Amino acid sequence: MLNAVWAGMTPLDHALAYDKKEVGSYLRSVGGKTAKELEG
Numbered sequence: 399m400l401n402a403v404w405a406g407m408t409p410l411d412h413a414l415a416y417d418k419k420e421v422g423s424y425l426r427s428v429g430g431k432t433a434k435e436l437e438g
Contacts, residue, residue, distance in 0.1 A: 401431050408433050 401408050407415070410430040413422040422430075 401429075401436055403433055403436070406433060408436065 401410075408431060410422060410425045411432050412418075413425060414432070424430075
């Protein structure tokens with residue numbers, strides 16, 4: 399899984415910000431992380 403960051407946000411951050419629960423669940427299932435998780 400590629401965790402790209404654009405404008406300080408990952409695709410998962412964008413999905414969560416726009417209340418796209420299905421997309422967020424899918425991204426998590428394939429290893430998606432938030433920008434904050436990538437920092438740690």
